[in-house]
Amino acid sequence: MATLTASHFVSRTSHVNGTQGSSGSETKSLAQIGLRSQRATHNGLRRLSARTIVGRSKGYKSENGKGLASGAIVCRSGMNLVFVGCEVGPWSKTGGLGDVLGGLPPAMAARGHRVMSVSPRYDQYKDAWDTCVLVEIQVGDRIETVRFFHCYKRGVDRVFVDHPWFLEKVWGKTGSKIYGPRAGVDYIDNQMRFSLFCQAVLEAPRILNLNSNKYFSGPYGEDVVFIANDWHTALLPCYLKSMYQSSGIYRNAKVVFCIHNIAYQGRFAFSDFASLNLPDRFKGSFDFMDGYKKPVKGRKINWMKAAILESDRVVTVSPYYAQELVSGEAKGVELDKTIRKATITGIVNGMDVQEWNPSTDKYVGIHYNAATVMDAKPLLKEALQAEVGLPVDRNIPLIGFIGRLEEQKGSDILAAAIPKFIDQDVQIVVLGTGKKAMEKQIEQLEIKYPNKAIGVTKFNVPLAHMITAGADFMLIPSRFEPCGLIQLHAMRYGTVPICAATGGLVDTVKEGFTGFHMGPFNVECDTIDPADVDALAITVKRAIVTYGTAALREIIQNCMALDLSWKGPSRNWEKLLLSLGAASCEPGIEGEEIAPLAKENVATP
Ligand SMILES: Nc1ncnc2c1ncn2[C@@H]1O[C@H](COP(=O)(O)OP(=O)(O)O[C@H]2O[C@H](CO)[C@@H](O)[C@H](O)[C@H]2O)[C@@H](O)[C@H]1O
Ligand SMILES: OC[C@H]1O[C@H](O[C@H]2[C@H](O)[C@@H](O)[C@@H](O[C@H]3[C@H](O)[C@@H](O)[C@@H](O)O[C@@H]3CO)O[C@@H]2CO)[C@H](O)[C@@H](O)[C@@H]1O
Numbered sequence: 075m076a077t078l079t080a081s082h083f084v085s086r087t088s089h090v091n092g093t094q095g096s097s098g099s100e101t102k103s104l105a106q107i108g109l110r111s112q113r114a115t116h117n118g119l120r121r122l123s124a125r126t127i128v129g130r131s132k133g134y135k136s137e138n139g140k141g142l143a144s145g146a147i148v149c150r151s152g153m154n155l156v157f158v159g160c161e162v163g164p165w166s167k168t169g170g171l172g173d174v175l176g177g178l179p180p181a182m183a184a185r186g187h188r189v190m191s192v193s194p195r196y197d198q199y200k201d202a203w204d205t206c207v208l209v210e211i212q213v214g215d216r217i218e219t220v221r222f223f224h225c226y227k228r229g230v231d232r233v234f235v236d237h238p239w240f241l242e243k244v245w246g247k248t249g250s251k252i253y254g255p256r257a258g259v260d261y262i263d264n265q266m267r268f269s270l271f272c273q274a275v276l277e278a279p280r281i282l283n284l285n286s287n288k289y290f291s292g293p294y295g296e297d298v299v300f301i302a303n304d305w306h307t308a309l310l311p312c313y314l315k316s317m318y319q320s321s322g323i324y325r326n327a328k329v330v331f332c333i334h335n336i337a338y339q340g341r342f343a344f345s346d347f348a349s350l351n352l353p354d355r356f357k358g359s360f361d362f363m364d365g366y367k368k369p370v371k372g373r374k375i376n377w378m379k380a381a382i383l384e385s386d387r388v389v390t391v392s393p394y395y396a397q398e399l400v401s402g403e404a405k406g407v408e409l410d411k412t413i414r415k416a417t418i419t420g421i422v423n424g425m426d427v428q429e430w431n432p433s434t435d436k437y438v439g440i441h442y443n444a445a446t447v448m449d450a451k452p453l454l455k456e457a458l459q460a461e462v463g464l465p466v467d468r469n470i471p472l473i474g475f476i477g478r479l480e481e482q483k484g485s486d487i488l489a490a491a492i493p494k495f496i497d498q499d500v501q502i503v504v505l506g507t508g509k510k511a512m513e514k515q516i517e518q519l520e521i522k523y524p525n526k527a528i529g530v531t532k533f534n535v536p537l538a539h540m541i542t543a544g545a546d547f548m549l550i551p552s553r554f555e556p557c558g559l560i561q562l563h564a565m566r567y568g569t570v571p572i573c574a575a576t577g578g579l580v581d582t583v584k585e586g587f588t589g590f591h592m593g594p595f596n597v598e599c600d601t602i603d604p605a606d607v608d609a610l611a612i613t614v615k616r617a618i619v620t621y622g623t624a625a626l627r628e629i630i631q632n633c634m635a636l637d638l639s640w641k642g643p644s645r646n647w648e649k650l651l652l653s654l655g656a657a658s659c660e661p662g663i664e665g666e667e668i669a670p671l672a673k674e675n676v677a678t679p
Pocket of ligand 2: 161167168169170171172253254257258259260305334335338478
């Protein structure tokens, strides 16, 4: 039987200007990097708007006590990687972005690279300590001071940018308030928040003297590759050029911009460009015209457009989504032409196989593997039914849905399709949070279809695990899905995906082999296409018919045999990063997904 591994899911979509150079860079020791960086930092300060005002010159020692004495620099091959994102699981997460920032960096560290992630500090994380390094940053016409917190987990320096614009807004609850007070509503100062964040990130590798393990010490220096994720980090390549490289700092640094969701681009009034403190020469990269009235009519700035044009490389989270993005206006959400000017590579995501492991899962009562799945599932299903209040019946096929309640995920299509198949012997559990109207629709399910369907509108990680383990099928009726993690989690638990044929769902789920496909859906978000409703109902019926058959048992085995870990994707990421030709870049090592070094400290915030 052919076994797919996550590493198979990579392809490169090349367009104008696309190059695939090899590294060809000379090997430099960390000592060289460290010395050069300190000199550059010193020279650069006067010219920069960001200014270190307090720092520990002797070297900040991480809380695990394993830091080296200041000055000791141990060389190890590999790259200096800085992952940048507004969510980083498990510290902060509203969805898949947090999962990726949580899982990919440790996998790159396991390959021997020196890896940092930088994200905002939304809460008093009990495991992250104050480095006592402060930096002044100009945002608009204000000077703001940020502070860096740090911890070292699974081989990764986790850096958190501390400022009231993050901590005060999201205080005590990271779940849904990262971007706005509620789903669908943004904080009005988001541009200032993310401008501050991007500038702070650019300081971190130069000024934080991190001594987290015996392999690396001192600041990361300037020969780094930044991996910026989604529109919130779009200013990073711009500030890198305007504030640093123009002064000879970070001359060899590169930026990869990763698109997790083209639907969120950061479109704002054109006049806001002035508050970003960027030279006029960047205006063209931001300039954007659309037919929408929000947030203002007509000409706008588009943060994601600028990131695509100003970064060294653009990546997205699956090969098929990369193709969709350049296929036209509808799927490229009006950035298709811009992306065609760059080179975009699709690398499918991996999943956290430690958190999502049916043989150790702390949220489910019975542990199982491929050999015992058929015995465990009925019992886990009963536990799930009892938990959500459905009739307990181990013999009825049960379908799960987990996701943000936005048009993307198609929960509205599901709601419209339920009457077309609910007469079958089937139960449905829906878990999600998001737009109020969609939450209401989901809350109505148990009233409309008593004893058959139930909706839980909470962000509930234990229940997500219980559904993934206890359901027979996982429904993913997405209008578009850049990669999708739900189907990966499901397959690892022997829960068979029933999914729309879009994005990463095409790359990761094979019809009749590891799941059921409903075909592509209409990407128009303000309509429910009756053809999609029918396709959903028909495919659900087709899947239910296989329940209890040898055919389904084989599909379950196929799913559970897949290697969906970050191991394959991290190899693909490494190849891509090396091809940028950044200085001091060397291949990593083939090892376990989480190397022994990385295992020594696992996050439990
Ligand atoms: N109510 C709830 N309770 C508990 N857990 C919940 C939950 N709702 C969602 N989750 C969790 O959030 C994650 C969502 O993963 P998705 O792949 O659906 O990501 P999302 O669409 O947010 O992210 C975007 O980025 C990711 C990463 O690149 C892409 O996979 C994806 O296609 C793209 O849209 C899963 O871990 C899921 O269990
Ligand atoms: O991990 C989950 C997703 O998190 C990010 O998406 C957020 C997005 O970047 C934010 O801008 C905001 O989106 C709102 C949008 O700005 C607003 O105009 C309106 O359309 O409502 C949107 C939803 O509230 O919140 C998003 C999270 O809900 C990340 O960019 C995505 O890739 C992740 O899928």
